Amino acid sequence: MENPWDKLRSYAQKRERLIVGLMSGTSADGVDAVIAQVSGSRRDTKVSLRKFITFGMPRRLRERILMLSHGEGDAQLVSHVNVEIGSLFADAVETVLIEGGISISSIDAIASHGQTIAHSPELAATLQIGEPSILAQRFGVPVVSDFRSADMSAGGQGAPLVPYADWCLLTHPTKTRAIQNIGGIANVTYLPADAPPESVLGFDTGPGNMLIDLAAEYASDGAETFDRDGMLASTGEIHHDLLAWLLNHPWIVQPPPKSAGRAEFGRSLWHELLRIYGDAAIEDLTATVTAFTALSIADAYDRFLPTPPDQIVIGGGGVRNKTLMAILRKQFGEEKVITHENLEDPLDSDAKEAIAFAILANETLLGNPSNLPSVTGARAPVILGKVTPGNY
């Protein structure tokens, strides 16, 4: 059989490559698996999504992952869960192949972000688990994994990495774009028109759906986990004192690189909010945290982007919140705000992260760097990841 390193030469010469991308977020509620058809590289990258599934995370495994993330469990457990997640990833790959009707023999590589169980950028330390050897042995193709360590060893934060994929796919020849993702937390990739890589910026803008979800949960006594279509917010009025109080959050003015999480915009902020403003109607509180979410995005652009974007491309679950989208449209101007689905080559924005790691793996296998020092703070562009060879 062909030597796996020689095979990388044929990889480079192929016009199109099929890459399985795997991503499991910190909430550990499922594994996103995509089959991405990738051609070219860097700004010539083209992707078409052949299949996307979210593969269920067994409850017991999720509990063990959350244990590890919260500082319970020892090195033995890390090693055991590493194998369990590796096997789960392998099952996810098998399933996406079957559901996509694609044979493993046509797959060129697997990109596996892994499950983050520790991340301390101040110590250049991170830990993504899900043993890649299990994938390499089961499927016989090279596996690219552990994308964050190289950037951190080069002085970067190891995050965010998705802006590189945004740069590849969404840089516009004449328009400056903000690619705004609204998940639990909201983050932006700033792409100047015809951007060279060193002009890209990327950082968290603040809360995404996190506070809105908490409001919806509170309003329904735990029956709802999110404000469907922004309905609840649409029935309330903005509480201006509360909005001012929220916009005064010290994280908001902190310059990038910065990242937010539950520590900043989670349950403890919500409880503090209730303590001070709990007399207001829950509809009003919901309307206000929804406005805060939109305004914190606009505020971040004003403060930290060198020029206002010509176009804002929104993705993530927040797109489905009509109230949130209405405020964003009002804030930025109706014509500037679009969603991923409005793009010329639309990609399912739920699949975006898994696709992004397929794009990063493509660069690694071509020998190209794929961190963005202007985004992560690294000293230099470096090749990301480790390659576990497939069968010989």
Place this chain on the structure above:
Amino acid sequence: MENPWDKLRSYAQKRERLIVGLMSGTSADGVDAVIAQVSGSRRDTKVSLRKFITFGMPRRLRERILMLSHGEGDAQLVSHVNVEIGSLFADAVETVLIEGGISISSIDAIASHGQTIAHSPELAATLQIGEPSILAQRFGVPVVSDFRSADMSAGGQGAPLVPYADWCLLTHPTKTRAIQNIGGIANVTYLPADAPPESVLGFDTGPGNMLIDLAAEYASDGAETFDRDGMLASTGEIHHDLLAWLLNHPWIVQPPPKSAGRAEFGRSLWHELLRIYGDAAIEDLTATVTAFTALSIADAYDRFLPTPPDQIVIGGGGVRNKTLMAILRKQFGEEKVITHENLEDPLDSDAKEAIAFAILANETLLGNPSNLPSVTGARAPVILGKVTPGNY
């Protein structure tokens, strides 16, 4: 600059390669670093040792490693110590380069075994830490690491891996050899004359210096950590009841694959021994555990090797115990027992493990498998390790 994957083609075409090998054992008392000049591959492999150092392990880091190995400390600590060990490895590489008078620009690759902090073959789980990205970023060369996972994903125990290097370097055209290492634990690689890889065997034979060290420590009230030259044992008589009791240890008759450690031949066995035979003179106890060490090797050969070896090549600290060597010579016949230093191309046997991983990395970078299924129990030969690319 040249693409790192294209560079692997030049690597394959080179007549000689310089590989830094790094090994830190489970006792975590220092990092062995070698510069190995390697040519060829598989049974044509030739190695010359250009430099060997043992780089000190800072006490605080050693304590953290032992904590992790003993089930204390969480995933965060694993990620932090991963970075600390990676940095220590980088310092060890710098030092071996300086002391060897060799420039990094002439180094082709780094082979890093890593620090084992968890190993559960029954769950196919293992964890070797020491972040390879730190080495790849600091030195710009490819780093091969995590050698055990691929074998375990292929159904093997992930150990022992050194027999592959023994096979490469020490297979004799006409003599069947036993390569007997006597460290804390003793292990053997069985190499039939002109051996094809599938005929190699390798397993632990039982205690190495472990029980002898405990006897020396007991005799000196903790002042000595080992029986220098086997002096203490040489003044005692063998206690035949005790010897029979030791040879009756249930581990001894267990067929390979098997591995031994402190659990089998450590302090708890020593205390049990003292409880039953503590009335005997300590010189006699020392003579007896020394005889047991030698006889457990002979016993393992009788039980588990298909043919008696024509030659036994002894390495490890046990070589310096003259009493132990005398018993082995008597047991096997004077002419059959030699040491690594007696070989035609002698290699420092203290540097052997670090050299072995340089040899394994060489195979990985050439696209060759380097586990031995007959030794590890894997379903098939597989390419070991993960490759972290250097600079582009």
